Amino acid sequence: GINAEYGVSTQSTGEYRMQCVTVHPSQSSEIAVMLKDVFIQLLSNNEDLDKILIKTLSLKDLFDHIVKSQHVNGMVFFIPRYDVFPSSMMDKMIEICSSRNKRIPLFFVLGLSTGTELSIEWLKSESISQLKVETLSPISPTLLLERVLEKSLLDLKTSFKLSYRTFEVLLSRFSFSSYSLKDVMKTISVALLNHSMQQPLFHLLKCTATGPELEVSELSEDEKALVLQLPSVQKHIEKIVLSDKAFCLKLLQGDINSIEIMFQECSTNYMVLLYSYKILHSLITNLPGSSLVSKPLELYSFFLQGCVNEVKEICVALKCFGMLQATEFLSRLKSTYEEYFEMNISCAKINLLLKVIKNQIEEMESVLNIPCDETDMKENADEMKVDLDEVKSIQKSFVSRLENYLSTLTAPSTWPMHEILWYTNHIEIQNILVGKCRTALHRGLTNPDLYLQGSEKTPKPDICHLYELFQEHGRMISLHDWIQSFNSMLGRKKISNETHAQFISAVSELHFMGYLKPTKRKTDHVAKLSLLGY
Numbered sequence: 001g002i003n004a005e006y007g008v009s010t011q012s013t014g015e016y017r018m019q020c021v022t023v024h025p026s027q028s029s030e031i032a033v034m035l036k037d038v039f040i041q042l043l044s045n046n047e048d049l050d051k052i053l054i055k056t057l058s059l060k061d062l063f064d065h066i067v068k069s070q071h072v073n074g075m076v077f078f079i080p081r082y083d084v085f086p087s088s089m090m091d092k093m094i095e096i097c098s099s100r101n102k103r104i105p106l107f108f109v110l111g112l113s114t115g116t117e118l119s120i121e122w123l124k125s126e127s128i129s130q131l132k133v134e135t136l137s138p139i140s141p142t143l144l145l146e147r148v149l150e151k152s153l154l155d156l157k158t159s160f161k162l163s164y165r166t167f168e169v170l171l172s173r174f175s176f177s178s179y180s181l182k183d184v185m186k187t188i189s190v191a192l193l194n195h196s197m198q199q200p201l202f203h204l205l206k207c208t209a210t211g212p213e214l215e216v217s218e219l220s221e222d223e224k225a226l227v228l229q230l231p232s233v234q235k236h237i238e239k240i241v242l243s244d245k246a247f248c249l250k251l252l253q254g255d256i257n258s259i260e261i262m263f264q265e266c267s268t269n270y271m272v273l274l275y276s277y278k279i280l281h282s283l284i285t286n287l288p289g290s291s292l293v294s295k296p297l298e299l300y301s302f303f304l305q306g307c308v309n310e311v312k313e314i315c316v317a318l319k320c321f322g323m324l325q326a327t328e329f330l331s332r333l334k335s336t337y338e339e340y341f342e343m344n345i346s347c348a349k350i351n352l353l354l355k356v357i358k359n360q361i362e363e364m365e366s367v368l369n370i371p372c373d374e375t376d377m378k379e380n381a382d383e384m385k386v387d388l389d390e391v392k393s394i395q396k397s398f399v400s401r402l403e404n405y406l407s408t409l410t411a412p413s414t415w416p417m418h419e420i421l422w423y424t425n426h427i428e429i430q431n432i433l434v435g436k437c438r439t440a441l442h443r444g445l446t447n448p449d450l451y452l453q454g455s456e457k458t459p460k461p462d463i464c465h466l467y468e469l470f471q472e473h474g475r476m477i478s479l480h481d482w483i484q485s486f487n488s489m490l491g492r493k494k495i496s497n498e499t500h501a502q503f504i505s506a507v508s509e510l511h512f513m514g515y516l517k518p519t520k521r522k523t524d525h526v527a528k529l530s531l532l533g534y
Contacts, residue, residue, distance in 0.1 A: 022078045036062060056139060134491050145174055148181055148298055152188060154300065156271060159205040159212035160192050161413065164304035165426035171297055173433045181194040190432060195423040201226055202420060210346065212421060214263045216256040224254040227417070236262065236416040266415045268347065275340065275350045276409060277303045278400075284317040285323075306411025309403045322399040327389045330364045333357055353405060360398045366390055441513055466506040470515065476525045477516070479507075 021038050039062035040055060057065070153162060162170065174184050196202045201223060204215045227233060243250050251258040281296050302311045337357045345351060367390055390412040412418050444451050448460055469485050470477070483503045487495050510516055519527040
């Protein structure tokens, strides 16, 4: 629990327990007294210790009891307003705590507006010598969004993917709007829930280290029929029926091995797409003149779309990559090859791409006269005898081969059995993120019980009665006729002041919602602004 006076709380993570204390400058002028009160509060829940005896203990004994009895692995002191915290109190606090930091680690978390230089200026040299100062810089929301989506969606192990249009809707709403990451995860959760309910074969997927697998051994006859009814499977059969009749025949007979081979093709295609995206991003990242410098998720969406080599932004990025200096070009190839070669990727197409990169590295090194064991190329740049025309020709050749490789990549929507893995209902997600205000207003005004959650006998609000009459009128509405009808609907004989007040209030609300406006043609009339049906 949180104590209002000192803000004491305990945070547990697995085997570790951290005692967290929030310190405010107005609490006490004597820091030792404040720390003693904090330690007494921390030990107050310990039934083995006498509460009266606790108050008589010294600060050192209290600290020892906390370490022994509560198995604390560290203490954190939060100081939200360090700029108004007296420096003498801070010096004394560091002095007291530093004498005990050999027993358990102690941390001071200062306010976000506090800089490292300012902290050093305010504290004494004796206090500074006891501290290891680190500055925590906040991560930009866009970068944080990229990391969340990369962990949740751009992972081979996950058995749930978003199609191009669905990913575009998610990316467009959260990259340029101030939504929280919690909203992003809620949207992904809703998409996952909808996909699991709409796709009856989704429950047969299982996540493995190499990617999702389909438990074909548990397929029933009805589920085999569902597999054959998938549009992508039917297109795949039409595509290969002439070249591989035996496989098509087995597939139509419900052979589980044929179904497994077809699903494995879908998984392999995604592995190729994902690693191709990562390799290309590693090559063209931070390129001057490229619009994809800080947009890795947008680059991924191009891969989902297909026809990667025809995308204007990627063509410009590859052109900029081919115009790099020889040393920078070779450095990018080496770092990319070393990073992905160590992963031991079990995919023939990606290994072939890495082999092409390796051959390009060896060819560049031979032209630049760099020994194979040379690590620092920039120091010997002046000694290199380089044929610039040959270097540019090699770079241009590699970019051309890379473009040809990208042209072989296909969109996930063309893969067999992609419907099981990929969620394609982008309209449903768009409706969740971008609410239809007019439809929601119409639903609320015609069926207020959906929102008020009252009983059937609960009277309708005045605006609902007025909206019902509003729908019966034409373009121009007479206020005199309207209030007469409104009064009759309420079951009253004469128009009273109460009826006038209710009518004026309801008309004002409809005006605010954009359903009507005053008109100068007839002062006792209002004009409709919404004439479309629902």
